[in-house]
Amino acid sequence: MSFKVVIDSCGELTDEMKASGCFETASLMIQVDDHNIVDDATFDQADFLRRVAASPNCPKSSCPSPEAYRAAFDCDADHVFAVTLSSKLSGSYNSAVLGMNLLKEEKPDAKVYIFDSRSASIGETLIGLKIQECEEQGLPFEEIIDKVEAYIDSQMTWFVLENLETLRKNGRLSKVKAFVATALRIKPVMVSTPEGEITQLDQARGMNKALVRMVDSIVEKVVNPDETVIAISHCNCPERAQMVKETLINRIHPKGIFVVDTAGISSMYANDGGIIVVA
Incomplete structure (x- = not known):
C-alpha cells in the first residue's frame, strides 16, 4: 500500500524523510511586524532571529488554509495522514480537518486521517516516522491510526x-x-x-x-x-x-x-x- 504523510512546517523533516518521497510539508506563515515569511525551504533562521530580536512585538503565525491541505491530500496514495502541531497552540489541526472534509465531499472513499500531535517540532517528526514504520509493516489503515494515537499518548x-x-x-x-x-x-x-x-x-x-x-x-x-x-x-x-x-x-x-x-x-x-x- 502506498502512503503519504503531510506534516505542518512546525515539524522538521530529516534528510531521510525528505528523500523518501512519502513526506510533504504544509507551510505555515510567520509575520514579524510587517515582514511576512513562508516557513519552507527558503526560511532563513539567522535573518528571522535578527528581526525578532529587533522587534518590540511578538512574532505571529498563520496556519495553512483548508484548501492547501485539501490539495496536499488529493493524491494517488492509498493512505494519507496529516500531523499538525498541538491544537492548543495553533489552528493547523482544525484547518487540516476542514481540508480533509473538502476532499471527502469529492472523494468520499478517500482514506485520510489527521493526527493532533499535542506537541510540536520534532514531536511531529517522530509521529511521522511512527506512521512510516507502521506502513512498512503492512498494517491496515485503522490499526495504524490506533497504534499512532497510542504512541502520541505516550510521548512527552x-x-x-x-x-x-x-x-x-x-x-x-x-x-x-x-x-x-x-x-x-x-x-x-x-x-x-x-x-x-x-x-x-x-x-x-x-x-x-x-x-x-x-x-x-x-x-x-x-x-x-x-x-x-x-x-x-x-x-x-x-x-x-x-x-x-x-x-x-x-x-x-x-x-x-x-x-x-x-x-x-x-x-x-x-x-x-x-x-x-x-x-
Whole structure:
C-alpha cells in the first residue's frame, strides 16, 4: 500500500524523510511586524532571529488554509495522514480537518486521517516516522491510526529556553518577571501536558543547570529506553544539542537519537538558544 504523510512546517523533516518521497510539508506563515515569511525551504533562521530580536512585538503565525491541505491530500496514495502541531497552540489541526472534509465531499472513499500531535517540532517528526514504520509493516489503515494515537499518548515534550523575550512579548511573562529572570539568569524548564498545553516543570539559574534538570526528568520518565527513539531540535545552538544527546546516550542508552535544527515555527517558539527534546 502506498502512503503519504503531510506534516505542518512546525515539524522538521530529516534528510531521510525528505528523500523518501512519502513526506510533504504544509507551510505555515510567520509575520514579524510587517515582514511576512513562508516557513519552507527558503526560511532563513539567522535573518528571522535578527528581526525578532529587533522587534518590540511578538512574532505571529498563520496556519495553512483548508484548501492547501485539501490539495496536499488529493493524491494517488492509498493512505494519507496529516500531523499538525498541538491544537492548543495553533489552528493547523482544525484547518487540516476542514481540508480533509473538502476532499471527502469529492472523494468520499478517500482514506485520510489527521493526527493532533499535542506537541510540536520534532514531536511531529517522530509521529511521522511512527506512521512510516507502521506502513512498512503492512498494517491496515485503522490499526495504524490506533497504534499512532497510542504512541502520541505516550510521548512527552521538554524544552529549555535561553531567551525569555517571546514569553514576555506574548504576555505569558510580565516585563518585571522577565527582567528579574534575565538578570538572575533564570532558565525555565518547560514540558507539554498530555492535552498539548505548555507548563513550567522547573527552573534553574544558568543554562547548564536547566539542561541537567531537563535531562534528569527525561531519564526519570523514559520507561523503556531500549525501545525509545529520542529526538532533539535546537535553535542556533548545535553544541548544546550535542551535549544533551551525548548525556542521554550515556545515561539511558536509547534505541535511537537524532538532532535537527529548528525550522521557522519551532524557531519562533524556542527562540535563539532554545532546546526541545521529545521521547
